[in-house]
Amino acid sequence: MAGPRLYSEEEVTHQAYDIFLELAPDNLSEQDINDFNEHREELGFIEESEPDDQWQDFVALEIEPELFVQVLVGLEFDNQDILFAKILISRDKDAPFCHILWKDSE
Template sequence: MSENLLSVDEVIDVAYDIFLEMAPDNLEAADVALFTLQFDERGAAEMIETGADWPQHVGFEVDAEAYSEVRIGLVNEETDELDDVFARLLISRTPDEKFCHILWKRD
């Protein structure tokens, strides 16, 4: 099955494009400005192990091979870890299935 799935880079690209399109409507204006101003130095989009909490958000068991989680945010310069997460996205890796669910940062 994995030969027909989107690559890691493709999943990250899709997630980032969706994030950029939807962020102004789903994040506080200050967060959008912060992300935009600091993305070149500290911004990151990374595919991580799919969180165990996704079934409660999407209403179905998430197949970790068919879906991937991408986190988008800013990296802490001291720890070199993504610590200011603006969105978590669950993306289908199947090219024909246009599924994405986003959990937005809430203060």
């Protein structure tokens, strides 16, 4: 039996970023959006990694590291990073899933 059909980490990171851009106006303050838009070219980061343990507090499914990617979207300043969204997204083409923890919602 073949395994699940998976998006590459790069593909799924792009999807997560597109979802972030689409939903940000409904979930971030106007100030956050202005800061992000003003600084994203030079200070913005999109970082993917294996999902951390925090997700188990928010989603009721088993998170298999090979099937999910955690994507962080934020700005990197000299004195501190501002994290706007922490995204859990599925790589499985047949089981789409995305959950976002927004800044100030944690």
